[in-house]
Amino acid sequence: MTLDALSTLLRQLYVASRCGDVEQYQRRALRIIAEQIAFDAAWWGRGSFGRGMHDVHCSHTFRLPADIADRLNLSDPDNIVAQRVVSDPGRAHYFGLQELRSQPSTAALTEHMGIEQSICVADVDAALGVSGFVSLVRRNATPRFSARDLKTLERLAPHLAAGLEMALADELAAQRNPERTVLLATDTLGLLRVGEPATAETLQLEWPGWTGPQLPKPLVERIVARQREFLGRHLHATIRWIGDRAFVSMRRRELRDMLTRRERDVANAFAAGQSYREVAELLGLSPATVRHHLRSVYVKLGVTDKASFAMRLGSQTSSTG
Numbered sequence: 001m002t003l004d005a006l007s008t009l010l011r012q013l014y015v016a017s018r019c020g021d022v023e024q025y026q027r028r029a030l031r032i033i034a035e036q037i038a039f040d041a042a043w044w045g046r047g048s049f050g051r052g053m054h055d056v057h058c059s060h061t062f063r064l065p066a067d068i069a070d071r072l073n074l075s076d077p078d079n080i081v082a083q084r085v086v087s088d089p090g091r092a093h094y095f096g097l098q099e100l101r102s103q104p105s106t107a108a109l110t111e112h113m114g115i116e117q118s119i120c121v122a123d124v125d126a127a128l129g130v131s132g133f134v135s136l137v138r139r140n141a142t143p144r145f146s147a148r149d150l151k152t153l154e155r156l157a158p159h160l161a162a163g164l165e166m167a168l169a170d171e172l173a174a175q176r177n178p179e180r181t182v183l184l185a186t187d188t189l190g191l192l193r194v195g196e197p198a199t200a201e202t203l204q205l206e207w208p209g210w211t212g213p214q215l216p217k218p219l220v221e222r223i224v225a226r227q228r229e230f231l232g233r234h235l236h237a238t239i240r241w242i243g244d245r246a247f248v249s250m251r252r253r254e255l256r257d258m259l260t261r262r263e264r265d266v267a268n269a270f271a272a273g274q275s276y277r278e279v280a281e282l283l284g285l286s287p288a289t290v291r292h293h294l295r296s297v298y299v300k301l302g303v304t305d306k307a308s309f310a311m312r313l314g315s316q317t318s319s320t321g
Contacts, residue, residue, distance in 0.1 A: 017163035018197035025167035039136040046132040054082050063152045080106045085122040086131050092121040092154040116141045121157040181251045181299045190220030202250050204233040258300045266293040271310040
């Protein structure tokens, strides 16, 4: 593999890692690897080890039985593959059918997986007592995995592990961002300066085929006019300014976006636990007007009870102010 080809491949892996979902990253990464190494199925996992035991607790399987981690954990001390790759980390190892059948529990797992050869590489963090592994398998003994295949997997392994850590970090960050908003920064004329990884994908929900650096015209018009909100067929965006920069926060459109500003104010106060009278006093409305707005909100959100009302409404106050 040339340096240019390797550089392109690594860039694809790191771009894939910024999807915000660990399993989605693993699926994408395996598709990228498949362009370089032909394989029928794969197993990508992470586990802890100590006292001669390995316990796989994170397992992503591709075209393999979902229970293979449980089966390995029951027979791990004798498993040939696990023992060798963890004892010699960073190096890709080849296992043919004769070797896979040479030990009873390894042979049983091999038969359950329906494979005849595999290549596997592991990384080990001795201080933490954890290891990760990627195993590519073929269901037939021929063609055999080549020396090039082993070297390619060996070179990619550290980057696969780093990408997995990045995807996990993004997934954890998303827990602090339950609305799955995407943030970008632009100048006051709508020229994109920087955006989070899903910026293009999110904009293309509303404007298929969009490419930068100029933002779509409806967004630019609101930025220039200093309007704080955009509501399209598929996308909701809020805009705020700091100096000569505009920050646009985008997410998929939801039912709550159909609420008027007054309905939103009433709904947020009511969802926070205030009574009709308290909401009326807070917003300077009559109780009858509050009831009217709430009836409208219930219809627009398609709910009939207060618990569902609060859940569907979500935490809107911070983004709409």
